[in-house]
Amino acid sequence: MRKSIPFIILALISFIVGCANISTPQGGPEDETPPVLLSSVPEQGQTNYQGQSIFLTFDEWVNTKNIETDIIITPRVTGSFKTRVKKNTVELSFFEPFRENTTYSVGFGSTIQDITNNNPAQNLNLSFSTGAYIDSLTISGNVKTLLDQEPAEDALVALYFANDSTDILNGVASYFSITDTLGNYKFVNLPAGDYRLYATNDKNNNNKADSKDEKYGFYPDTLQLNSNLEGINLTIQNLNTTELRKLSSRHFGAYYDITFNKQLTDFQLVNNENLSFQPVGDDKIRFYRNGRNYGDTLNLIYQATDSLEYVLQDTVKLYFTDSKVEKADFTISTVPNRSQALPGDTLVFEFSKPLTDYNLDSINITIDSTQTIDLNSDAFKFNQYRTELNTGITLTELLTRQNPQMNIYTGRGAFISADGDSSKVIEKAYNFTESSETASITGKVTTDAPNIIVQLLSASNKAVVRESYSKDFSFQYLPAGRYMVRVIDDRNGNRKLDIGNMLTQELPEDIHYYFDSYYQTKVIEVRKNWENTDTNISF
CATH class of the missing domain: 2.60.40.1220 (Immunoglobulin-like)
Known part of the structure; x- marks a missing residue:
């Protein structure tokens, strides 16, 4: 009897320990109550x-x-x-x-x-x-991304004292706020004083803006905070303020490449050498040998321009070396790339390399296989890099209900590239389009701004489809689809969007979208034989 006592004690201890174990309750409603x-x-x-x-x-x-x-x-x-x-x-x-x-x-x-x-x-x-009173002043507003005018969610809004020698590009602010899903922010418990305001999407979480990779923006005026400030709004956008410089200049295979540290908006030769070149990506210019002797050196003077209109003039010693690296393919496409010809469409050839020569006899354009169109080379217009050829042929001036199809045939060797490539055979057909197969979008911009740019955008990729500079705008003969209308306040009248420069305190030009208040959307959907009127915008 005495020998059973230890066993009873051990069983009792095991029962007590087992009851003390904490486990997650099984079943029941899920806990959705936050801690208080x-x-x-x-x-x-x-x-x-x-x-x-x-x-x-x-x-x-x-x-x-x-x-x-x-x-x-x-x-x-x-x-x-x-x-x-x-x-x-x-x-x-x-x-x-x-x-x-x-x-x-x-x-x-x-x-x-x-x-x-x-x-x-x-x-x-x-x-x-830590003092005798609580500061109670506030600053609030909204942050949007410039191009799409959508709320900038989770953007870092940074507030600097006006006498601070740093800004969002090179120093950490004294006060921070984070925007909500609607792009709204609010600073609370601020002392009276003068401030400067910035915002950034701060992808790397370092509480500063990286001008090369992050969107950012600024409020142009010093904020004098003596009472609560509301409606202090700003936009953020990509603006690389890094000084433009050349990273490298060297031959690459059969080519010679000059690479820069940022995107270029223009590139020109100063000493007018007869050279073939073109952009490769945003930050590189590629030169072609085009018959020059290997090893011959040319002192080339160029001017490169960035989005801030900063111009870099420099000299490189350009030369070419023989290479076994395969050359890039020479490809050609036609614009428009759809088969339906719309009013205003002009036949354009696009080339993957600069063009050095063409053979008119190898380019054949016919209407319904019976009427041949004579090409006039005097009407040809090349772009700066000779990678785009506008033939001057307006498709719908030739296509009619009676002659509904145009056929384009370019034989082998019709085009010669700067690499010496001969083009392959190209065949393309365009068809006459009845106006009833298209749609239109018209409207009016009410504003005191003297210059505007009205842009019709594809709703899917935000690409610019058409442009107008009139406050009474009309976009006719549109394929059925989904569009947006964007208006730029073109302050300097240069017919392009200027996104500003924080270094010179130049604000970006204002952007406004048409918004359907009934359906709560920017998107305008049109179908065949559809007229969308009263697409009106006021600012």
Whole structure:
């Protein structure tokens, strides 16, 4: 009987330990309730706080997520902090003391979550002061991306003191805010003073803007904060302010390439050498030998221009070497690339390499296989790089209901490239289009702006389909499809969008879209034999 006592004791201990194990309850409704803040040190709105930590107590056990990177403390603190989580409490211990007589605002975002279902605490913000009062001024507004005028969600909005020598490109701001899903932001608990405002999409989370890879924007005027400011809106866009420079100039296979550190908008030869060249991508210019002797050196002077209208003039020693690397293919396409000819369509050939010669006898254009169209080379117009040839032939002047089809045939060797390539056979047919097979979009722009650009965009890829410079615009003979109408306030009248320059405090030109308030959309959908009128825009 005495020998059974240890066994009974062990069984009793095992039962007690088993009952003490914590496990996730099975079944029942999913926990969707976020943790609630019960108390904090310092308290919300507390003044004369002299501590060096923030201590939060919640109504349930919590954990943190990316709190070191996602928490927003303004004005920015010196040094960093250490986080300690214990059950339902979170403590942030700062390595450096808070500044004297300063109001701090702490936005926790989604950094604190419950441990059962990762529900983040909602609207968790804390304000306190190390001085005798809480600063209470605010600045609020909206941030959009320039080209599509859509809200810039999760953009970093940065506020600098006006006397700060840094800006969003080269220094960290004193105050930060993050835009919501509608692009709205708000700074709270600000002291009176003068400020400068910037915004960026901050993809690398370094609290600054990288002008080469990130969108950013600025508010042009100094903000004098004596009372709450609302409606301080700005746009962000890609604008590389890096000084234009040449990265390399060297031969590549049979070619000679000059590569730059950023996108070019123009490239010209200064010493008027008879050379064939073209852009390859946004930042490279490729030269072709075009019969020059291998090893011969030419001192080439050029001018390259970037989007800021900065012009770089430089000299390179251009030469070519024999290479066994295969040359790129010589390809040709026709524009329009669809088979239906619409009013205004002009026959254009596009080439993958600069063109050096062509043979008119090898280019044959016929109407219904009976009438031959004579080509007039005097009407030919090449682009700067001779990679595009406008024939001057308007398709719909030749196509009629009685003669509904045009056939284009170019024989082998009709075109010769700067690489010495001969073109292959090309065949293309265009058909007459009845006006009833097309659609139109017309409207009016009401504005005091003297110069505007009205752009018809494809809704799918935002490519510009047509342009008009009239406030009463009409886009006729459109294929059925989905479109948008965008209006640019062309302040300088140069008939192109200028996206500004932060270095010179030049704002981008304003952009406005047609918006259907009934259907709540920018998209205009048209079908065959459809007229969309009253596409009106006011600003």
